[in-house]
Amino acid sequence: MDASVPAIVINRLPLYLRALDLMVENDQRLTSSQELAEWLGISSAQIRKDLSHFGEFGKQGTGYEVPFLRDQLRSILNVDQLWDMAVVGAGALGHALVNYGGFAHRSFRVRAVFDVDPDKIGQSINGMAIESQTVMVERLQTMEIKIALLAVPVRAAQHVADLLVKGGVRAILSYAPITITVPNGIQLAYIDPVVALQSMTYYLTPVVT
Amino acid sequence: MDASVPAIVINRLPLYLRALDLMVENDQRLTSSQELAEWLGISSAQIRKDLSHFGEFGKQGTGYEVPFLRDQLRSILNVDQLWDMAVVGAGALGHALVNYGGFAHRSFRVRAVFDVDPDKIGQSINGMAIESQTVMVERLQTMEIKIALLAVPVRAAQHVADLLVKGGVRAILSYAPITITVPNGIQLAYIDPVVALQSMTYYLTPVVT
DNA sequence: AGACATTTGTGAAATTCGACACAATCATAT
DNA sequence: ATATGATTGTGTCGAATTTCACAAATGTCT
Incomplete structure (x- = not known):
């Protein structure tokens, strides 16, 4: 919940969204920072820290609900509109x-x-x-x-x-x-x-x- | 002359080269880190430091010879070939x-x-x-x-x-x-x-x- | 109910990166 | 010759970024 989120973080969000879109398409319900990290070739800590700038979207022990996190990212990036x-x-x-x-x-x-x-x-x-x-x-x-x-x-x-x-x-x-x-x-x-x-x-x- | 140059530096070199290509096209003989910096919207110190990883290409008080620096960058990036x-x-x-x-x-x-x-x-x-x-x-x-x-x-x-x-x-x-x-x-x-x-x-x- | 395995969110440490500032050098003008 | 103005290359420092590591929380299994 920062006043100003670093641009380098913003630039990674679309990549997270892209991965989540694919998961939604495959009807995948849950994911974790680790799975996303492997998918994208970055560290899981980085994903968690990036997301923490905007709120708490996951559940400990479980991970993230795919459709929910995707919607959150779409909202953050202002792409919940055409x-x-x-x-x-x-x-x-x-x-x-x-x-x-x-x-x-x-x-x-x-x-x-x-x-x-x-x-x-x-x-x-x-x-x-x-x-x-x-x-x-x-x-x-x-x-x-x-x-x-x-x-x-x-x-x-x-x-x-x-x-x-x-x-x-x-x-x-x-x-x-x-x-x-x-x-x-x-x-x-x-x-x-x-x-x-x-x-x-x-x-x-x-x-x- | 580092053993390993950071990728973030490598990613900027093509931008320098692009600007130099344009200068060569306009028959510009000399440039400076400051001119390049204004052109590209970054700091002149960064350009000098980036180039310093590979050698000394400029002359104090004068700046850089455009065709020479372009050739050096082409060689560094391995684009002195087709x-x-x-x-x-x-x-x-x-x-x-x-x-x-x-x-x-x-x-x-x-x-x-x-x-x-x-x-x-x-x-x-x-x-x-x-x-x-x-x-x-x-x-x-x-x-x-x-x-x-x-x-x-x-x-x-x-x-x-x-x-x-x-x-x-x-x-x-x-x-x-x-x-x-x-x-x-x-x-x-x-x-x-x-x-x-x-x-x-x-x-x-x-x-x- | 309790033990166990997962996974998040996040302070703190470590690392990387960029800006600053200046001695050294060069060209030019007087 | 000497002064002047310009510009490089780089050591140093601070800022930005990433990684580490762990408490807290959740679900699962027995």
Whole structure:
């Protein structure tokens, strides 16, 4: 029950939730910090301590009731509601994001797609019309969209991010491999597969040629 | 010049490299820990300390020569070579990965695509034929592919990962939202947009309905 | 009823990590 | 030459994070 929970703890909660979702799907009733720990490859003490920031969810000798703990985590993470998202950039990545089936059952939904290319505007992806970036700010406000997936080229990323903020977006997940600046209070995260790959190649023996 | 550099340091190096790549593209000759720090939103001392694990790359009063530091980082991360990769799963995500233009200039290249769906096998993406998963292990060995991008459904992820390891793959970047187990020494990283999103919604005020 | 096996939640210890601050060094200008 | 301003690399310290370890609580078995 802290005033402020460390970000590093927050970043682990979705992993716990993901494991619990899977357990619910398998009709598993009970789990323990130890089982979760083995599943996720971390220590059981860490899981207990992380959860203790928010309350007492388990029973000694028994563990945690899976559906209950899942609901608690969903509530903590504010994903006990469905969040509408916009995708900006209707290239190959934008298409994949709009078609991604993994959002629906995990509290997110793509409700709008924007692009600048006149040839793309009006086309539809998965039944959703691609809209012009010129109407984006207004549409975001009207639709009250608070989350955006940024899938535009590097050179456009900062400008589009500015527009998103102007449109009232409060969280941006950027796929552009460049650092973006946003005002205080706006959430920002990056997904860059190359960054992930380069962290791994450090540990690989170079190919001998 | 440590015996073992902390993983958290290794994970930051690709970000430094990304910034330096951009500087090289703009013909910038010199930079400083402070400039990099502002760019990346971290402290300059951290950058200097991170780099000091590997040697002395800067000059007092001047800073760092951009092309030199970039080359050093590429060497450290073993990305001064081109790594061949396999993509497993030729769905929307697999397609996007194969077509992604961001790999080429950052030391990675997709050389093979595998799927189980008989309808997909033989089709080609970006000029590359989709091959059957039944020949995957053998093909991986023949082609000496050491890195794989895993873009298959959750239920297949662990099995495919096992096959990849059997084929000699040493690093797996998984897009499947599930924990995978691999033998010691095999590098494993995850990209799950929902996990990233759920860490951000924690900080967002829930929508009032 | 009592002994036993589990498992939580959490203080305290241990470890890891990041920020600070400054001597040493370099480039430049006068 | 010398002064000046800039910047690195690093020792030190404090903060943040993780692990340890155990009392308290719960369920089970005899």
